[in-house]
Amino acid sequence: MLVKRLQPMISHARRNYVELMFQVMGRALQAISEVDETTRKETRALPDGFLFEMQVMPNGPKLIVEHTGDGLLHYHSNGAPRAVDLSIQFKHITHAFLVLSFQEKTSVAFANDRMLVDGDVSLAVRMTRVLNRLESFILPKLVAQRAVKEYPADLHLPEKLMSAARIYLKVATHFVETVRA
Template sequence: MEIRPFQTLTLRARRFYVGAMFQVMGRALQAMTEVDGEACRETRQLPPGFLFEMRVLPSGPVMVVEHTKDGRLRFLGTDAPRPINLSIQFKHMVHAFRVVSFQEKTAIAFANERMLVDGDIAYAVRMTRVLNRLETFILPRFLAVRAVKQYPRSLGFVEKTAGAARIYLRVLRNLIGNERPYE
């Protein structure tokens, strides 16, 4: 089967977008646990040194975060310093693109067997809750509703806006200063 130039360009664009989104998500997860008590309480239940990754199979973009002792997450980039405790893997770049471009909810992608979970399911559910909370804060409501299973009714406009601003400012500060406060 011949690969056409347009298909190659589309695949490269999707790969770039998914990789960029993984970078943003990793940094935003770190920022979220620095500024949001609910996310910090959720991650505090993870063991210290716990490594979580999202990746696209077979050799696509990767995001690795580590749980620190104080309930926070630290973005490590694409390389894990030791074996991963929990890995969420997209079976194909198209599947990852559909999820991170908010065309398909994570729960729907999992139900349609577009993702694999390698590790403890309880930890996967916990990390999914943290990711959903992150998405409800940093995405506009019309996108967040498409991304998460259920948008929280209790999240008011002021709380959402203030939380999003704190997260984005922390991400920006970490990007500009390449700051990693837990090293």
């Protein structure tokens, strides 16, 4: 009975959590492309103006970033300016929650058919590598190990802390700027 009453609240909280995580990740993707050369090496292969989306089907929360050139990503907080080039779509909000709460690795979610790729698969593989790198940087090692297939052996604490601090600072600044605007 109690569970039944709580269900709408749980669903609502889960949706809000996914929405918030997408906002953080979108801004963090922009930030990591500004602070990490390895990430830029990956993203330089994307065409300029390339729009990448992660979305919960059918019209759920989403994050959209654009490759603006030279490996730099730009987060679009107000939706896509045009049709996206690549979309990774969670089939249900529950599946997005599993991944974004680090209960299921992104690679496992793909293997479990939780997500669909609409667009160039090779670019989706590349974007997944970028997401993995981001998670390895910004999450504590114990949590990151639950999120990525393999925690990078060459990522040492000083580099991780420095980069994470810069990424979080940029994310916070972006949030403030968005609120002000």
